[in-house]
Amino acid sequence: MPLDWPVIVHPRGLFYDGTLATQKNKHRLVQEFRRAGILQTACSLFARRGFAGTLMDDIARESGLAKGTLYLYFRSKKAICRELLLNHLRVLHERTLARMTGERTLRGKVEAYISLSFNYCDEHRDFFRILHTEAANLSGPPILSKTQLRDWQSEPAAALAEAIRSSIARREIGKLQPEAAAWAIVDITRGAIERRLSGQSPAGGCGDAAFLAEFVWAALSRFPAPRPRKAAGAAK
Amino acid sequence: MPLDWPVIVHPRGLFYDGTLATQKNKHRLVQEFRRAGILQTACSLFARRGFAGTLMDDIARESGLAKGTLYLYFRSKKAICRELLLNHLRVLHERTLARMTGERTLRGKVEAYISLSFNYCDEHRDFFRILHTEAANLSGPPILSKTQLRDWQSEPAAALAEAIRSSIARREIGKLQPEAAAWAIVDITRGAIERRLSGQSPAGGCGDAAFLAEFVWAALSRFPAPRPRKAAGAAK
Amino acid sequence: MPLDWPVIVHPRGLFYDGTLATQKNKHRLVQEFRRAGILQTACSLFARRGFAGTLMDDIARESGLAKGTLYLYFRSKKAICRELLLNHLRVLHERTLARMTGERTLRGKVEAYISLSFNYCDEHRDFFRILHTEAANLSGPPILSKTQLRDWQSEPAAALAEAIRSSIARREIGKLQPEAAAWAIVDITRGAIERRLSGQSPAGGCGDAAFLAEFVWAALSRFPAPRPRKAAGAAK
Amino acid sequence: MPLDWPVIVHPRGLFYDGTLATQKNKHRLVQEFRRAGILQTACSLFARRGFAGTLMDDIARESGLAKGTLYLYFRSKKAICRELLLNHLRVLHERTLARMTGERTLRGKVEAYISLSFNYCDEHRDFFRILHTEAANLSGPPILSKTQLRDWQSEPAAALAEAIRSSIARREIGKLQPEAAAWAIVDITRGAIERRLSGQSPAGGCGDAAFLAEFVWAALSRFPAPRPRKAAGAAK
DNA sequence: CATGAATGAGGATTCATTCAT
DNA sequence: CATGAATGAATCCTCATTCAT
Incomplete structure (x- = not known):
């Protein structure tokens, strides 16, 4: 229902x-x-x-x-878990796309994605914890189908990729593989969130989000990077 | 069998x-x-x-x-799983550090880390799959302690951070937070590996590894990135 | 059933x-x-x-x-057995002391103890069977603690000993070791009951109880016995 | 074999x-x-x-x-236990009968039985412990048949009964039921031994044996006891 | 004969799910 | 609708016994 x-x-x-x-x-x-x-x-x-x-x-x-x-x-215990995850995924999903759509620039979209992820995580730690452990798991038939899980990150990733693609088209940034770069952003964000959840890095701080956005932007805006000068010098 | x-x-x-x-x-x-x-x-x-x-x-x-x-x-089912994971973690760990130590430049170390991770994953997909699902899990007492799991990534991360730190000191790259950047590298790598394991991206391809290294290097060598010109122009 | x-x-x-x-x-x-x-x-x-x-x-x-x-x-199989035994032990215990307290004379108390033991045994043969076999046993941690088992007989024995002691003080019977005599009574009773349970002697008969009381009383009232005459005569 | x-x-x-x-x-x-x-x-x-x-x-x-x-x-674990018990039972049995046969008087036989039981117990505590716990027990088919166990005590009991019977015939002691009295002696002895084994009464002491013999002899030589005088007086 | 690695039947306990009230 | 007592399938681990070497 x-x-x-x-x-x-x-x-x-x-x-x-x-x-x-x-x-x-x-x-x-x-x-x-x-x-x-x-x-x-x-x-x-x-x-x-x-x-x-x-x-x-x-x-x-x-x-x-x-x-x-x-x-x-x-219907069952699994049904509870499934609905739980799907509800949250849907909301997270909608919010994410809404926020990203609201941004015009690539950098804005990236920052929107990262900060919204952090915020949602802070508001719904329990959900994230389940998502990061049980969802991926597989005792018997999985709670969520591969597709359902994939969509969780793949739609934002697709949105990011699209933004990157158009940014490249506008010559805003250099040529790079949009999907791969998009996934890199998603992965960095997820990793930071997990460390936050496990207590390795302080929660609530916005430093992480800011750094990640900066880091990502550096990569996007410079790609492909020149070979390191020092190494080049050594090669002479 | x-x-x-x-x-x-x-x-x-x-x-x-x-x-x-x-x-x-x-x-x-x-x-x-x-x-x-x-x-x-x-x-x-x-x-x-x-x-x-x-x-x-x-x-x-x-x-x-x-x-x-x-x-x-x-002694028990859990003991099998534990030994399994610990054996692999130890070897992965040793190999990783050895490979990274063998490299002189930061870029070399980054590439070493990423490519070795990919290789080990390709050789031991099952191990990685378990690690990414069950190890983190938590039915009853966990199979591996938090510490044992944390060390899995934190030592390579520490090694990367150290390399970044010294690279900054040598003015090879700009100022950035070494730990945060190191973890970003680790996270990007892990995410790519997981997608590979789940079949989202083709296994065996070395394209991923190369792109990641490039992407990371772009970020490291450019950080902090300048504000996007276009956005600036648009803001006028 | x-x-x-x-x-x-x-x-x-x-x-x-x-x-x-x-x-x-x-x-x-x-x-x-x-x-x-x-x-x-x-x-x-x-x-x-x-x-x-x-x-x-x-x-x-x-x-x-x-x-x-x-x-x-x-909670467990052992818990069933434990509760079973303790319930019975408590009731047996209470009844025994109550019956004995109701009697004034030593002989009355002895008879009360013996007959009540026989009666309870006849009513609850299963319980006695378990008590005489499993309770004393020792696979892994015992079902009942040594203390719990000891009390089963030791309190009636103590009551008997006390009755004997006061009987001696009243010069009703000669000097003898009250505890040792009390335990002898307990042991005789138990042995008779076990034979009854194992079918060696007919159940339900009250002959045993009467004889035991008589036997015990003979010992108590005569103690210490004179040396046998015949032996004495032979010694002449 | x-x-x-x-x-x-x-x-x-x-x-x-x-x-x-x-x-x-x-x-x-x-x-x-x-x-x-x-x-x-x-x-x-x-x-x-x-x-x-x-x-x-x-x-x-x-x-x-x-x-x-x-x-x-x-052949099996049970076979070990069975042979163990039977060997000891046989030896104990033979010794007991031999010692009792060596005595002429009833009192001598009683003392012989009791003291030999105590001695054998002191020499072979392990055997007695098993006999008093496992032998009587019944996990699955019993280790020793009822008959085998019965014989353990029933032959000495029979010997005692016979001695009592002939003592009665010689008018050495009064009329009483020989079997019942014999079993009373056996039970008293066994009980004392068990307390000794469980540490309730000091091992090695011969006081117990002496007291038991005295107690038994008092009963045998006085039986049937006169009704207690005091009670009789009270009844007046 | 001696060995000890391999066997697998056996049993206590857990917990998601059902259904009579 | 709500309940919670009853269910029984499912599973880990033990240990007496066997047998190839």
Whole structure:
């Protein structure tokens, strides 16, 4: 039962993006409210203990519901996780493209992508944690299909690639492989976010994002780089 | 699947790539042969089905051994996985540092790091697959400690950072944050490898590695990049 | 074997012999009913096949429950056995002391101890069988601690010893070592019960109990015995 | 392969009762030597860890033999335990009857039985420990048949009963049930020995044995005891 | 004979899912 | 709708016994 309107799981409670459509009957509302509550609880648990490490009993207890009730709203444990991830992916996805579309310049788009990724990560650490561990995983049939996962990064990557391509066409930057460069940007961003999630680098700081944008821009604007002078000198 | 001859990383750092230490007595040799065979089989299975999805029965069957026999060589399923990962991590680690040390220039070190990563990945796809999924995971106590995992990338990163630092000192490249840049290199490399593993980009091609090195070098040698001219012009 | 009605010793000391505490709500009642049923079934099985020889599958089947259900009521197989034994030990213990306290004379106390032991044994043969075999045993950590087992006999023995002591003080009987004599009584009783359980002597007969009391009383009231006359005569 | 001559397992080594028949070929001797060694080792282990808690690996290691070798001498683990117990039972049995036969008077026989039991227990604590725990037990088919176990005590009991019977016939003591009295003696002795083994009463002391003999003799020589005077007086 | 590596049947425990109330 | 007691398939590990060397 996919939601018609986007559900945003927020730490303060459950909010429905846009107007909280009051004309829907109460029943439907409660339905969605329950679904959202379960998803939020599950999100926190999956992030803390992993998919296999989270029991349906745990989800039920922390949701304040009975175990059987969970099955009124979701077909299975995997379905919970799947919906959880897909909801977030969709929102992340939409936001990302929206922000990037709003930017005109390549540099603007790059910065938009990186900073939005960082922001979303800070707001939804649990989601990211699950995404980076369980989603990639593969106990039995995977929770998300390869395609679903691929799209997560590949659409932003495609958008970046397109921006790069047009930037090259405008002679703004030199010739380089747009897709490869786009993926490099995506990878750098993801890596930085993971370190942030694992506590290796301080969260909340915007230094990382700024540096990454700068780093990327240096590469894009200079590519292809000249051979290092020193090495050249040594070769003489 | 009887083993032709296991090409495996051995606890003592020995490789059975065809050249075999013959001074060992036969018994010891068989011992190690079995261990290596089990590890190899398990590696393949873990990569295909994940840790939880792989049964001891499966490992036994594919090893051509009885289930009980596995426990003569390893204490538990987790122990198999742990040894598997640690062996590879150690070798990968040693090789990486050795290759990088062999290079004098920063560019050389960067290229060494990237190309060696790609090579090792191509040779040991299964290992990488496990590393990128199960190792990071967390059902119950993790298979590898955070420290063991962190070291996997952090030492090469540290080596890269050091190389960058000294390159800056020699005025070879401009000022930038050595650690952040080093991690960017590591992340780009890892991302490219993962796409390669998942079949998104063609394996065996050396184009990726070359492009990455180029891309990175462009960033390092230009940093900090000038503000984009066009954007500046547009801003007027 | 569906339960007609479990006659079982309950943790709180309640008996479900037909009179049932009706003020408990139904849920709680069912809970206890199940626990009691499982304990009874297990008691019978442990007695017949021993602890190790009894499978959880067996207990489940004979209880008319699924294997998993057992674990809703007890943490483990050992926990079932432990609770079984402790419940009985407590009741046996309480009854024994109560009966003995009710008697004034030493002979009365001795008879009370012996006859109550016989009665309880006749009512709960399975329990005694387990107690005499598994409890004393020692595969891995014992089911009951040494202390828990020791108390089983040592408190009645202590009570007997005290009665003997005061009887000596009243000059009712001669001087003898109260503890040693008390344990002799306990040992004689236990031995007779075991033979009864193993079918060596007919069960249900009260002849044994009467004889033992008589025998013990003869010893107590005559101690120390004069040297045998015949031997004395031979010595002349 | 039952031994023709009795094998006594002695702490100092392995001795064969009687003459160490040298005319047997060396092979046979070694055979028996091995058997005896295994039995001794197993005895110690069974006593310490119980039957189920003792692994064939343990017995092999402590015997200084390979695991497979054990099966050249014994059909199974249970066979080791059975032979162990039967050997000891036979010797204990023979000694007991011999000592009792050597005594003329009932009192002498009783004292002989009790003191020999204590002595044998002190010399072979391991054996007794096994006998008192595992023998009675019943994981799967019992190690010793009911009959074999019964005989352990029932023959001495029968001998005691016979002595009592003839003592009654000689009017040495009053009328009482010979079997019941005999078993009472056996039970008292066994109980005292068990407490000794479990450390409840000090080992090596002969006080216990002396007291028991005295206690028993008091009972036998007075039976049936007169009703307690005090109680009689109270009844007036 | 002696070995000890290999075997595999056996069993306790977990937990996602169902369904009667 | 909501519940939570009941289910039983699934899986890791042990250890007595065998047998090729």
